[in-house]
Amino acid sequence: MSLCAELKVIEAFYDAETSERIYQRLLHEQSWPDNRYTHAGRQFVLPRLQTWHADSGIRYSYSNNLLETRPWTPLLSDIRAKIEASLNLSFNSVLVNCYRNGEDHVGWHADNEPELGELPFIASLTLGVERPFAYRHKKTSENGSILLRSGTLLIMQPDFQRHWLHSVPVDKNTTHGRINLTFRKVVAINNH
Numbered sequence: 001m002s003l004c005a006e007l008k009v010i011e012a013f014y015d016a017e018t019s020e021r022i023y024q025r026l027l028h029e030q031s032w033p034d035n036r037y038t039h040a041g042r043q044f045v046l047p048r049l050q051t052w053h054a055d056s057g058i059r060y061s062y063s064n065n066l067l068e069t070r071p072w073t074p075l076l077s078d079i080r081a082k083i084e085a086s087l088n089l090s091f092n093s094v095l096v097n098c099y100r101n102g103e104d105h106v107g108w109h110a111d112n113e114p115e116l117g118e119l120p121f122i123a124s125l126t127l128g129v130e131r132p133f134a135y136r137h138k139k140t141s142e143n144g145s146i147l148l149r150s151g152t153l154l155i156m157q158p159d160f161q162r163h164w165l166h167s168v169p170v171d172k173n174t175t176h177g178r179i180n181l182t183f184r185k186v187v188a189i190n191n192h
Helices: 016-029 074-087
Strands: 007-010 036-039 042-045 049-054 093-099 106-109 122-128 131-137 143-148 153-156 164-168 178-184
Touching: 007 143, 016 074, 016 093, 016 122, 016 178, 074 093, 074 122, 074 153, 074 178
Parallel strands: none
Antiparallel strands: 007 153, 036 042, 049 093, 093 178, 106 164, 122 153, 122 178, 131 143, 131 164
16 A cells, blocks of 8 residues: 555654653653543543643634643754754644553544644654554545654645544554654634
8 A cells, every 4th residue: 555645754753762762751741631521511531641732822622622722841842843944844833642552542533623724734743652543535445554653753744634534543452652743833723
């Protein structure tokens, strides 16, 4: 299966040693919040831990859940600067997901919230254990999966969210953790 045209993979964006050091720092230095959320009036437990960091004044929600905006940490700012310099793009926010083991996952979705604009460009950094990133076309039966190793930067080109869904499926064989950082540019301020 060939990689879909709207995805680009940069292997070893961070080398193995640096990736492990960043993973451990994020794992132990992040203040991970309670992972409960409300949808349609019912409370659920998010199957992963999550924090949202953004420039001042940036707000973001998905599934009608407004995320608590936290300031950039020095580590997240350093990672953002390296990615921005490499891609010659700017980002004003990052969603940090911690998958504690293979039970933690994210279901099929597209990062197509109105705040991200019509054609969001997303840079996704994987740290920790390798996990598959699955994708499937919204209209055809085309699908695929990429095994993302620690230190890999996955680029989701602007058309990807329009045409594809993606997920990090449950992996019962994985017992170690993974942290994923998805850098985004919020273009419309959410005033909820």
